[in-house]
Amino acid sequence: MAEDDRDNKLRPDPDALLALAKKDRRGKLTVFLGAAPGVGKTYAMLSRARRLKADGVDIVVGVVETHGRDETAGLLSGLEVLPRARVAHRGRMIEEFDLDAALARRPRIVLVDELAHSNPDGSRHPKRYQDIEELIDAGIDVWTALNIQHLESLADLVAQITGVTVRERVPDTVLKRADEVLLVDLPPSELIERLKEGKVYLPDNASRAADRFFRLGNLTALRELALRRTADRVDDQMVDYLKQNAIEGPWAAGERLIVCVGPDALSEKVVRVASRLASGLNAPWIVVSVERADREVETSERLQRIDALFRLAEELGADTRRIIGNDFVEEILKLARREHATQIVIGTKWRSGLARLVSRSLPHALARRAAGLGVYMVTPERAEERPKRQRRSPLNLSAVRLPVAIAVAFVAATTAIGKLIDLFIDLPNISLLFLLGVLGAAVTGGYLSAFLAALLSTIAYNFFFIDPLHTFTIAAPHEVFALLVFLAVAIVAGGFASRIREQAEVARIRATALQSLYDFSRKLSSTSKTDDAVWLAASQLQASLRRNVVLLLPENADLRMAVAWPPDTELDVTDVTAARWAQEKREPAGHGTGTLPNSRFEFRPLLGPHGALGVCGIEQTDEPLDINAERALNAILDQTAIALDRARLSEESVLQAARLEGERYREALLSSISHDLRTPLATITGAVTSLRQLGDRMSPESRDDLLQSIEEESGRMSRFVANLLDMTRIEAGTLKPKRDWIDVADAIHAAVERTRKHASGRTIETGIAADLPLIEGDSVLFGQVVFNLLDNAIKYGGNEPINIYARRDGQDVLISVTDLGKGIPTEDLERIFEKFYRRGKPDGRAPGTGLGLSIARGFVEAMGGRIHAESPAVRKKGTRIVMRFPAVDQEKVRKTS
Secondary structure: OOHHHHHHHHOHHHHHHHHHHHHOOOOOOOEEEEEEOOOOOHHHHHHHHHHHHHHHOOOEEEEEOOOOOOHHHHHHOOOEEOOOOOEEEOOOOEEEHHHHHHHHHHHOOEEEEEOOOOOOOOOOOHHHHHHHHHHHHHHOEEEEEEHHEEEEEHHHHHHHOOOOOOOOOOHHHHHHHEEEEEEEOOOHHHHHHHHOOOOOHHHHHHHHHHHOOOOOHHHHHOOOOHHHHHHHHHHHHHHHHHHHHHOOOOOOOOOEEEEOOOOHHHHHHHHHHHHHHHHHOOOEEEEEEEEEEOOOOOOHHHHHHHHHHHHHHHHHEEEEEEEEOHHHHHHHHHHHHHOOOOEEEOOOOOHHHHHHHHHHOOOHHHHHHHOEEEEEOOOOOOOOOOOOOOOOOOOHHHHHHHHHHHHHHHHHHHHHHHHHHHHHOOOOOOHHHHHHHHHHHHHHHHHHHHHHHHHHHHHHHHHHHHHOOOOOOOOOOOHHHHHHHHHHEEEEEHHHHHHHHHHHHHHHHHHHHHHHHHHHHHHHHHHOOOHHHHHHHHHHHEEEEOOOEEEEEEEEOOEEEEEEOOOOOOOOOOHHHHHHHHHHHHEEEEEEOOOOOOOOOOEEEEEEOEEEEEEEEEEEOOOOHHHHHHHHHHHHHHHHHHHHHHHHHHHHHHHHHHHHHHHHHHHHHHHHHHHHHHHHHHHHHHHHHHHHHHHHHOOOHHHHHHHHHHHHHHHHHHHHHHHHHHHHHHOOOOOOOOEEEHHHHHHHHHHHHHHHHHOOOOOOEEEEEEOOOOEEOOOHHHHHHHHHHHHHHHOOOOOOOEEEEEEOOOEEEEEEEEEEEOOHHHOOOHHHHHHOOOOOOOOOOOOOOOOOOHHHHHHHHHHEEEEEEEEOEEEEEEEEEEEEEEEEEEEHHHOOO
């Protein structure tokens, strides 16, 4: 066991090997990383390119920004520079990197400067790093340059250090996936000196930069960030190397982070801090958002914030999860235990003294119950940043009018009923009637109606039912207490009733969605065709989302529109390009994504176990999909992908079965041909050789015997070839029998005589009824059928007599051929009519080609008859082949004659 454990330890990590294999199929990314502009990243990149160019490497310049530096521009001489594309941007023409020109040129290495650059509107990708990813996917190596402040996870920290907000950012995953990171370093003092000499910016820009960004403290901090990030990158490369080569050693592992976020503004900082923490610990991290199970998720605005946080986390290298539950602390701890997390990162805000006394905050509740886990709390930037009372938006009267009306109506109705009862009965607990009205308002109009009904009921109860009547004065002190208790009970009961109403509404919405998905999946489960599946998916998507939908499927290395709703929906060039991108890259493209965002549709790939099975396009509007629509969309796409994969597998299984069947027939045919042709050919060859070499010295009787053998074997070969041709005609559907009247007795006698010529010495007994009617068919085919049956009986019947009988059986003519061989097992009675199926003789050999009975069935069915086998036939042995043909009406024969 110890040796097995040691062997497992010495095996390379499969995930690391898989990542290495994927890299081998792609181009390689080299990043020249610097702490700030002017450290010489572009200069170093061009200098290295010139050296490789001198060594004969195919290297070109896609785009390089010299920023007016003569020494940098001088390095471009001698290098091939791709022409830039002219693009209209904000009313003027600008020159941008031409991605298509680089893909068409396809050099070994292309230089694309300024990794964080944003492309103008209308470009294929909004960011240059996405252009670079497409080049790498095409197998082209890319060199690029990046300043450390452009990393997404460091943007807030850089803004805090320098006071400058960086707008152009790059996801940390881009740097993490780089194959080589080269740090271009320069001491801050030298960089400031270069700035003063005008070697970084032009004079006007240089003076502004010196005042704001290029300060000694700022540059020192940025330099430290660049050095630390490069060191982390080197450490990652070392760990990957150790795993790929199964080298034992202390690997930096074990730490795993769970990061809790919500729709608040602090969560973005939580994600960035967690990213830096995970990078420093070299640890995987998961960003999680918890939603209540008994409430409908958030407004669309809050949902958009959560989605934006998740996209940011994924760009920084995190996994994302959504969890549904009522106990947030318990759900987070369950996830932490399941994922073997060691630390929980969560944001904590300032809370007033009253709030701290009333309830415990989520971060402190986690810290209290997270035994064995570290809880890392992220606070706002400054302590004075307490939540300010936000200016309330103008009251939406249309939203308030209905709850107010419901509350007034219930209170008025309750008061009227109470006064009516009070006329006849003196009830001391009339307040319970008002409590019933509050519950009714809560169930009908929600919490606002319940609260208003509670207040109005208190006022009405006091005015109409507490002495002195029709005043707001309360005479008895105990009535004051009772009224206050009633108000509290009414508010609490109304709150519970409205909460139950909300939960019932949420349950109804989710049950409706679940039933819809169940009906959809049930319909898909009974669908085995691709076209049926995509039509069902399109109709379900349109009914659920109320938006135009298109589904595209791959066909001949391209995409075809399989279905669209409405049917007249058309895609323009941008839409088609985005759909192809989603299919090839297996990621969303089009509207609202980082690829071709100008498209009207958002295209999502239908991902199956073996790749993208198609693309679904959803036309986008100004209003984003809510959480229920998003969930329904994802569920429908997943179900559709499963159905398409099942249809594909079904089609492939049919083709595979056909191929296997064809292969089996091919092998059987080759085996049959090799056996059945070799024997007569050997006999013919031997006879011909004997005649040529010994013909003059042979007696006439011997020569006649050899010539007879040649004739018999030639006839045998002719029958074999005829059988093959007949089977080909049957399978091709070209067999068209004549429709003549056949005298069964004459046809049987002719077939028996023909058989006796080829099998002299065999006893064939016939029994044909005298009143046998005619049948309709092809006399030649019928004779061939009888001959095949007799030939089969001779082969498998041993030396016993063969019987052939014909008689009338009701409206049919029954013909049977019986042998007295060993018979056929019951389970093989149908198989004997299959092509190339042969039974062994008593001596173990399987004679013939296995085509005779198959041809017989084909001919019989072509003439409108039926054929089957019975065994044992007589005396518990033998086989009987029975044919039935419809008898011709004798009156019809007389009229025709």
